[in-house]
Amino acid sequence: MLDKxxxxxxxxxxxxxxxKGWQRFLPFLGPAFIAAVAYIDPGNFATNITAGSxxxxxxxWVIVFSNLMAVLIQSLSAKxxxxxGKNLPxxxxxxxxxxxSIVLWIQAELVIIATDLAEFIxxxxxxxxxxxxPMLPAALITAVGSFAILExxxxxxxxxxAGISGMVLIVVLAFAFQTFLAQPNWGEVTVGMFVPHFxxxxxxxxxTGILGATVMPHAIYLHSSLTQNRIVGRNDNEKRQIFRxxxxxxxxxxxxxxxxxxxxxxxxAAVFHTQGVVVEDLDVAYxxxxxxLGPMAAISFGLGLLIAGLASSSVGTMAGDVVMQGFIRRKxxxxxxxxxxxxxxxxxxxxxxxxxxxxxxxxVVLSFGIAFAxxxxxxxxxxxxxxxxxxxxxxxxxxGWFVVFIVVTLNIYxxxxxxxx
Numbered sequence: 001m002l003d004k005x006x007x008x009x010x011x012x013x014x015x016x017x018x019x020k021g022w023q024r025f026l027p028f029l030g031p032a033f034i035a036a037v038a039y040i041d042p043g044n045f046a047t048n049i050t051a052g053s054x055x056x057x058x059x060x061w062v063i064v065f066s067n068l069m070a071v072l073i074q075s076l077s078a079k080x081x082x083x084x085g086k087n088l089p090x091x092x093x094x095x096x097x098x099x100x101s102i103v104l105w106i107q108a109e110l111v112i113i114a115t116d117l118a119e120f121i122x123x124x125x126x127x128x129x130x131x132x133x134p135m136l137p138a139a140l141i142t143a144v145g146s147f148a149i150l151e152x153x154x155x156x157x158x159x160x161x162a163g164i165s166g167m168v169l170i171v172v173l174a175f176a177f178q179t180f181l182a183q184p185n186w187g188e189v190t191v192g193m194f195v196p197h198f199x200x201x202x203x204x205x206x207x208t209g210i211l212g213a214t215v216m217p218h219a220i221y222l223h224s225s226l227t228q229n230r231i232v233g234r235n236d237n238e239k240r241q242i243f244r245x246x247x248x249x250x251x252x253x254x255x256x257x258x259x260x261x262x263x264x265x266x267x268x269a270a271v272f273h274t275q276g277v278v279v280e281d282l283d284v285a286y287x288x289x290x291x292x293l294g295p296m297a298a299i300s301f302g303l304g305l306l307i308a309g310l311a312s313s314s315v316g317t318m319a320g321d322v323v324m325q326g327f328i329r330r331k332x333x334x335x336x337x338x339x340x341x342x343x344x345x346x347x348x349x350x351x352x353x354x355x356x357x358x359x360x361x362x363x364v365v366l367s368f369g370i371a372f373a374x375x376x377x378x379x380x381x382x383x384x385x386x387x388x389x390x391x392x393x394x395x396x397x398x399x400g401w402f403v404v405f406i407v408v409t410l411n412i413y414x415x416x417x418x419x420x421x
Contacts, residue, residue: 028245030161031226032253034315035074037164038219039257040171041115041312042122042305043366045282046359047209048261052268053279055203057185057192060262062207064193066214067258069403071250073374076381076392076400077220078246081227082239083381083390088224089326091386092376105327107372111217112323113344114365115316120345121358122282123309129286129302139349142310143342149314150334157230167311172256174304175263181293184270192269193262205417208410215407217366217373218319225322236389243390281354317341367411374404 051059081087086094089108093101120142127138152160198204227246233239271292272279279285282305290298317338325331348358378400384391392400 028231028242029249029252030158030165031078031223031230031246032074032249033165033168033256034161034226034318035077035219035223036253036257037168037308037312037315038115038216038222039070039214039254040168040260040308041119041216042125042282042309043115043118043359043362044214044261045122045264045305045308046280047206048264049268049272049282049285050278050280051206051210052265053272053277053285054206055199056269056273057188057266058197058199058203059207059210060189060192060265061194061196062210063258063261063265065196066211067254067261069211069407070214070257071254072396072399072403073215073220073377074223074250074254075247076377076396077223078227078250079243079390080377080381080387081224082233082243082246083387085228085232086224087228087322087326088221088373088377088380089323091224091380093327093329095380095386096376101327104372105323107369108217108221108323108327109320111366111369112316112320113341114362114369115216115218115319116313116341117345117348118359118362118366119309119313119316120342121309121349121362123306123313124349125282126302126304126306126309129283130299130306135349136346139346142313143338143346145310146313146317146342147335147338149310150317150338153318153334164311164315167307168256170307171260171304171311174300174307175260175267177300178267178289178293178297179263181297182267182270184266188269189266205414208414208417211407211410215370215374217369218316218323220373220377221322221326222315222319225318225326239388239390282359367415370411371404371408374407378404 048063051062077088080091084091089101089104092104096104120139123142123145124135124138127133127141128135131138133141149163152163198207231242233242267289268279268285272285272288275292277288279288286298286301289301317334320337320341321331321334324337378392378397380386381390381400382392382397
C-alpha cells in the first residue's frame with residue numbers, strides 16, 4: 001500500500017507541474033513492461049529461431065510490423081483502463097449478456113492455460129539445457145520459482161514491476177551477448193528490417209506464425225487492469241496527460257520486446273542459416289550455439305529461455321485473476337489459481353510430449369482467443385460514452401480494425417495449416 005500512495009503523490013506532483021524533466025515519466029513506468037513479457041514468452045523462441053535458420057534475415061520486417069501492431073493494441077488496452085477505471089473484462093461484463101460473459105471467461109481461461117503450457121515448457125527446457133535436469137523435475141522447480149515471483153506482489157506492485165523488469169533486462173543482456181558473438185551481417189539485417197519480401201509459400205506461412213503469435217490475449221486483458229487504478233485522473237485533462245505518459249512506457253517496453261525477438265532471429269540467421277542448417281527444436285538450437293559460438297553463448301540462450309518462461313508464467317497468473325474477477329465477479333486466492341493452472345502443463349510434460357511440438361500447439365490454442373480480446377477492445381475504445389475524451393480518433397479506429405482483420409485472418413490461416421494441412 002505504501003508504494004501505491006507514494007506513486008500517487010509523485011504522480012499528482014507531475015500532473016500539477018511540480019516535477020520537470022525526465023523524472024516526470026518515472027511514476028508511470030512499469031505496467032507496459034509487465035505486459036511486454038507476454039511478447040517474449042518461450043512460444044516465440046521456436047518461431048523466431050526457425051525463421052532465422054531457414055530464411056536468414058528475410059523475415060525481420062515481420063517482427064518490426066508485429067511490434068508496431070503491439071504498440072497500438074497495448075496502447076488501446078492501457079487507455080481503456082485509464083479512461084474508465086475498469087479493465088477490459090469488467091467493461092465487457094457491463095455491455096454484454098451474462099451468458100456471453102461466461103463464454104468469454106471460459107475461453108480466456110483456456111487461453112491462459114495454453115500460455116502456461118508454453119511458459120512452463122520453456123522454463124523447464126531452460127533448466128534441462130543448463131543443468132541437465134529431466135523435464136518433469138525441471139517443471140516442478142519452475143512451479144516453485146513461479147510461486148516465488150508471485151510473492152513479490154505481497155510487497156506491492158512497484159516491487160513486482162521492478163522484479164519483472166529486472167528479469168526482462170537479463171533476457172536482453174543474454175541475447176545481446178549472443179548477438180555480439182554471432183557477428184551478424186548488419187547490412188543484411190537492415191534490408192531484412194525495412195524491405196518486406198518473401199521467398200515462396202513456406203516463408204509466408206512462417207511469417208504468418210510470427211504475426212499470429214505476437215498478439216497475446218492475456219496481455220490485452222492484463223494491461224487494462226494494470227492502468228485502471230494505478231494513477232487515477234481527476235478530470236479529462238489529467239487522464240489525457242496520464243495516457244501520454246503511459247504511451248512512453250508502452251513504446252519503451254514494446255521496443256525492448258521487439259528487439260529481443262529480432263535478436264533471436266538475427267542470431268539464428270548468422271549462426272545456422274549461413275551453414276545451411278534449419279533448426280526447429282530449441283534443444284538443437286542450444287547445441288548448435290554451443291558448437292558454433294562456445295559454451296557461454298549456449299548458457300546465455302538457456303538462461304534467457306528460463307527467465308522468459310518464469311517471468312511470463314507469473315504474468316499469466318495475474319491475467320487469470322483479472323479475467324475471472326472481471327467476467328464473472330469471482331476471485332480465488334492467487335496461489336490456488338497458480339496451482340490449478342500448473343496442473344495441465346505438468347501432466348503434458350509428464351506424458352513425454354516433444355517440448356517444441358507442445359509449444360506450437362499452445363500457440364494454436366492462443367490463436368483461438370485473439371478475436372475475443374481484440375474485437376471488444378477496439379469496439380469499446382471507439383465509443384465516446386465509454387471512453388469520454390480518450391475515445392479513439394477516427395484513424396486510430398480504422399487502424400485498430402485493420403489490425404483485427406490482419407491478426408484474426410492470419411490466426412485462422414495458422415490454425416488451418418497447423419491442424420489440417
